[in-house]
Every structure is written in C-alpha cells, then in structure tokens.
Amino acid sequence: MALTRYELPFSDPTPDLAPTAARILEAAKRVLSRDGFRALTFETIAREAGENPALIRYHFGSKAGLLAALVDSVLYQEAVELIEQLTAVPAGAERHRRLLALHEGLPQDTDAYRNFFELIPHILRDDELRPHLRGLFDWYRKLDAWALKDADDAQPPEHIAPMALLTVAIADGIALQKLADPDLDFEPAFDLWRRLVLGYVESGGEAGGEGGGEPD
Amino acid sequence: MALTRYELPFSDPTPDLAPTAARILEAAKRVLSRDGFRALTFETIAREAGENPALIRYHFGSKAGLLAALVDSVLYQEAVELIEQLTAVPAGAERHRRLLALHEGLPQDTDAYRNFFELIPHILRDDELRPHLRGLFDWYRKLDAWALKDADDAQPPEHIAPMALLTVAIADGIALQKLADPDLDFEPAFDLWRRLVLGYVESGGEAGGEGGGEPD
DNA sequence: GTCTATATTGGGATAGAC
DNA sequence: GTCTATCCCAATATAGAC
Helix, strand or coil, X not given: CCCCCCCCCCCCCHHHCCHHHHHHHHHHHHHHHHHCHHHCCHHHHHHHHCCCHHHHHHHHCCHXXXXXXXXXXXXXXXXXXXXXXXXXXCCCHHHHHHHHHHHHHHHHCHHHHHHXXXXXXXXXXXXXXXXXXXHHHHHHHHHHHHHHCCCCCXXXXXXXXXXXXXXXXXXXXXXXXXXXXXXXXXXXXXXXXXXXHHHHHHCCCCCCCXXXXXXX | CCCCCCCCCCCCXXXXXXXXXXXXXXXXXXXXXXXXHHHCCHHHHHHHHCCCHHHHHHXXXXXXXXXXXXXXXXXXXXXXXXXXXXXXXCCCHHHHHHHHHHHHHXXXXXXXXXXXXXXXXXXXXXXCCHHHHHHHHHHHXXXXXXXXXXXXXXXXXXXXXXXXXXXXHHHHHHHHHHHHCCCCCCHHHHHHHHHHHHHHXXXXXXXXXXXXCCCC
16 A cells, blocks of 8 residues: 555644735745744744734744744645655656655755754754654655555565665755755765665665675 | 874864863753753853853853854864774774764764754854854765775775765764654664665775666 | 843733724 | 734843952
8 A cells, every 4th residue: 555645744734724824834934944943033924924923823822833833834845745746656666766856856945954954953852843853754764665665565675664764864964964065066976875775676675795794 | 195183174162261161161062952052041051060151251252152162062072083983993994894883873972963953053044153064064074985995095086975975964864863763773774874885885886786777 | 250230132922902 | 813012031241349
C-alpha cells in the first residue's frame, strides 16, 4: 500500500482559518524569513498584514497560538510538494531520480529553509511543538524509503531505511551550508550523492567498492 | 603540507579573557544550552556565573559583544577537538576511519549541537557573524578532504571535495534529527555512510555499483 | 573592577467601546 | 469582528558610588 495523501503527522492549519487569519499567518511567514524570529511581534506582523494588532489575539488566542499555527504551516508547506510530485511518477528507477531531483531542489528554497532554521530552536524547546518536528522527520524518512524502494517491492526492504535517513540529513545539512554561503556550489556533491544512492538501491544494497568497509 | 594547527578562520576568544570574563562566557554557554537564546539576559547569565550583571557590560562592552564572543567560542570548541584527534593518526586508511568515528560521535554531543542550532538564526542574520560560520564550514570541508586523502597524496585529489561536503552535511543533518528525537538510532545509517565513504575513497573515486548513475 | 539605582524601551495581555 | 487605551513586565543601557 502506498502512502495516502494525508498520512502526515500534523495538519496544515491554513484551510481552517478565516481570511483575515490566513493573511496574518502569511504575513508572519514573510516577517520571519525577512527579519527573523525576534521580529515576530504583534505590531510588526499586523503592519505587514495590513491588519490591527489586536486581531492576532482574536484569531489565534495568544502569541503561542500564533506560533503553533506558524510552525505547522512552515513544516507542512515543504512536505506537501514532495508527496504530490512523487506520487505522480511510477515506482522504481524513475521515482528514485525524481526523489533525488526534488531533494537537490530543496536547499535552493532559501526562504523556506530560513524559516525552518529560525523556528528550530523554538520548536526544540517547546514540549508541544517538538513532537511535530519529530513526526515530520519520521515522515520524511518513511517517504524517502518508500520512494527508494523497487517497483516490485510492496514495502521498502530493510537496507533502504538507513539510506533514507542519510538522504534527509543531506538535504538539511546542505541547506545549512548554503545559507551560510549562498555562493556555495553544492552540485558536484549532489551529483556524487545521486551516484551513491542509485548505485546502492539499484544493486540491492551494495555499498562501497572492493576496498570497502569492514563486514558486519 | 598538512594543516597547521591554527589555520582556523577565527580564534577562540577564551584565552584572551580575564578570569571573570571567562566565567561569564562559560555561564552563558550553560544558560544557552539549558534555557535557549532568549534566556541570555544579563540577569540570568550573571546569576549562573555568580557575578554581578553590570560586569558583563564592563567586560564585553555590550550584549552584542558578549554574543560575538559566545558565537566564536561555541563554533570553535568543536573544531579544536577534531584537528587534535586527526593529526594524532597517520594519513590513509587509519585517518579515514578516525574521521568517520569522530563525525559519528559529534551528534552525541547534544549540548554542543543545541548551542549551535540556537545560535544559527542569530549568526545567519548578523553581517559580522555570518562570515564566521561560512569560514567554519569551509574549514570543516577542507579538514575532511584532508583527512580523506590518500597517505601519498600531497593535496586531496579533486574527487574528494564533494565527499567532504557531504560528510559535513551528514553530521549536521543527523544531529538535527537526533535533537528532534533523542531516541533515534542513527547507527545503521552511519554504518552505511562509513561503507560508502571508505568504498569511495579507497577505490579512488568509484561511486555506485554496476547499476549506478549516469556517466558524467 | 565591582556594584546600585534608575531611565527608557518595547512587547504582551486585559478590558471594553464600537 | 475590529479597534483603542492602558497596565504590567522584562531587559538593556546609563551614571555614578565605592
């Protein structure tokens, strides 16, 4: 059974919002990527949204309520894209390459990753929000494993899971290096990564050449 | 020529500090990992250090001055360990394995990585501090390339650089997943990574099995 | 070098008018 | 649903005593 569309560990809060609330949330995202977490004040967000500051409390209850909605929205927005694109492609070699192409594209979306890393400290310290991040990572690892399995596998075989974890780590790690240095050319590294992954999954789990690592 | 010890792109501020200032800086690091960036107030740091709040301004000039010292100190502390450990081991296969073992250990130091990710948003937005992070990443990539070259190479060959970038990304990416879920077992993934890296460098740049990626 | 007292700012919450 | 006025608190900065 393939992944159903809404197997995500949290929900996009956007559709449930009144139009004013949706505008406020979008404004908050712009403020976040442009000016950072500290700039997320009622005053600043309201000005960006063209609304009255008191409306934020009315729609989200409190600052914490707004932040919770913002976190889900930021985490969610990246996840949706991937699953849409991956389900549109047949399993097997074609989907492997699509997954890698999508992951290569992620670090290019600097606004989204900027928001992600701005929120990380806040999420990690909040007992309500941390499980959302854990769920997101878990979901990404499952998605990558699913996309990397063979066309004729019902479930991803065991040897795929570690590779899925690495793939997720690579995307985030490269995005961070890219944020630190926008001029960084990570294409050669990603080309290498593509060769490593495809060689691994399409050989059924062979890693390393003849001189490779110690047997387990 | 191997890396000299102080080829780092920034300097550890600690040695230049008066004893009181050093105590304050260490206290700030503890506050940061325990309570986060927002908790970094004169009051909180001074209480943690057992000093008077006004002394922070005296020794560091301002909040910004304290943060600059803190950033360098946090970034620096991880870098020193690596180079010490790596220069203690002969080049070639032994050093390759030592590098990987060290990278595997990094995500375990949750306090250090917590501080790192707490500071990331602040560093990325500060025009003074961002170059320090860029320099750190550049230095890590160079260090990893140097550690992954063959014993008889004077300089790391071309094909090593992309692998060094990936290795740095893996460490940060895994650390992030680990912070989101302390129970995460990333050992199978790191074992796979070890096999991939060793197979690659010890075969002189062969990536992927017979079914591997497209030729360049 | 160390400490106290105070000025100033800015953000979040509350109450209530419209 | 939208807006104004106000209270309260926390944090940085300043000046100056010791």
